[in-house]
Amino acid sequence: xxxxxxxxxxxxxxxxxxxxxxxxxxxxxxxxxxxxxxxxxxxxxxxxxxxxxxxxxxxxxxxxxxxxxxxxxxxx
Amino acid sequence: xxxxxxxxxxxxxxxxxxxxxxxxxxxxxxxxxxxxxxxxxxxxxxxxxxxxxxxxxxxxxxxxxxxxxxxxxxxxxxxxxxxxxxxxxxxxxxxxxxxxxxxxxxxxxxxxxxxxxxxxxxxxxxxxxxxxxxxxxxxxxxxxxxxxxxxxxxxxxxxxxxxxxxxxxxxxxxxxxxxxxxxxxxxxxxxxxxxxxxxxxxxxxxxxxxxxxxxxxxxxxx
Numbered sequence: 001x002x003x004x005x006x007x008x009x010x011x012x013x014x015x016x017x018x019x020x021x022x023x024x025x026x027x028x029x030x031x032x033x034x035x036x037x038x039x040x041x042x043x044x045x046x047x048x049x050x051x052x053x054x055x056x057x058x059x060x061x062x063x064x065x066x067x068x069x070x071x072x073x074x075x076x
Numbered sequence: 077x078x079x080x081x082x083x084x085x086x087x088x089x090x091x092x093x094x095x096x097x098x099x100x101x102x103x104x105x106x107x108x109x110x111x112x113x114x115x116x117x118x119x120x121x122x123x124x125x126x127x128x129x130x131x132x133x134x135x136x137x138x139x140x141x142x143x144x145x146x147x148x149x150x151x152x153x154x155x156x157x158x159x160x161x162x163x164x165x166x167x168x169x170x171x172x173x174x175x176x177x178x179x180x181x182x183x184x185x186x187x188x189x190x191x192x193x194x195x196x197x198x199x200x201x202x203x204x205x206x207x208x209x210x211x212x213x214x215x216x217x218x219x220x221x222x223x224x225x226x227x228x229x230x231x232x233x234x235x236x237x238x239x240x241x242x243x244x245x246x247x248x249x250x251x252x253x254x255x256x257x258x259x260x261x262x263x264x265x266x267x268x269x270x271x272x273x274x275x276x277x278x279x280x281x282x283x284x285x286x287x288x289x290x291x292x293x294x295x296x297x298x
Contacts (some may be wrong), residue, residue, distance in 0.1 A: 009179075013224060014249065016184050062141060065134055065170065067177040068224055 001046040002076040003055045007064045008039035043076075077102045077295040080118045082148065082164075084109045084139045089125035089161065089272060096272035097122065100288035102295065109142040119295040120157035121148050123164030125217070125270060135178060135220045136166030145171055157295070158264040159202065162218055165256070165266030174257055174266045175233070176225035178218075182249025186219040190281065192244035193255055193269055197237045200262040205290030211244055212283035214269040216255075221268040223250035223257075233257055240265055 009015045015037050022036040042063055044055065055073045064071040079097045083090045083106050094104040105115050109128075114121065128139035139145065145167070152158050152173050160168040168174045181187060190213050195206040206212065225233070230252060233239050238260070242253040248268075256267025271284030 014179065014182060014222070016180050016182050016222075016249075020184055062137065063133070065137065065177055067169070067175075067226070068179060 003044045004074040005042040006072045013068050079104045079120045080107045081122045084128035086128045087124045087126035092272045093124045096275040100292040109144045112143045123160040125162030136170040139167045140170035160266040168266040175229045179222040187247045188217040190215045193241040196239045201294035202265045205286030215273045216269045221248040223254040
């Protein structure tokens, strides 16, 4: 079983890296980009018997800092 | 008075912190992160600056889950003193001992220079050696020092007089210019600036000395 975790900064939390990428894209002529948010993707290989609830617990305890980040879990 | 300085792989201010404590008359024991308990009789645990675990995942995130950090949380739970500097502050927010989080600097650059800090409260054993609203000069050296907390948390910090220091000229985008915050019982302090790097005339400044002396004096009576 594999799971994919997406971690993003919450809306309202400043993302200076995303802003820098947006500026660079604008400077390259990609004027259509009005916003960029940068996040992380974490792929997990899981032993048989693992559940989505286990992955959610991992997100809450380590993979995301819920003060500033939101996450979503995808079972692949 | 005894202090434990926690050492993680990637800590680089651990010995500076030990020297500053020793200069203030505190006996120091270095404690490796894989230890599951603190030595007996420890009054304060100090979490040093550096790049614990290479800042992997998030600054301080992996360190916060290390065996020693469970013992540090227990120590704080018993009313023990804890002091986190720079990466140590990041570790303390990741453990939940202090509120908020430290984001990438708003200017995206690593900032390494001496900054002005305003002492926002003298009502703690860390800051009682300063006078109210005194401005001190302390070095910073960080890439992720941009303090963030939800509006209700910021209001609580203000209402409870738990903002220890603010920047006189915000170098990193921190909300409300916050450079350091206290726990509710005022015995846990986390701050991004490095008072241990302003603790000897050879450092080019000694404004950090009063913090270690005040702490040493307070620990004597604990």
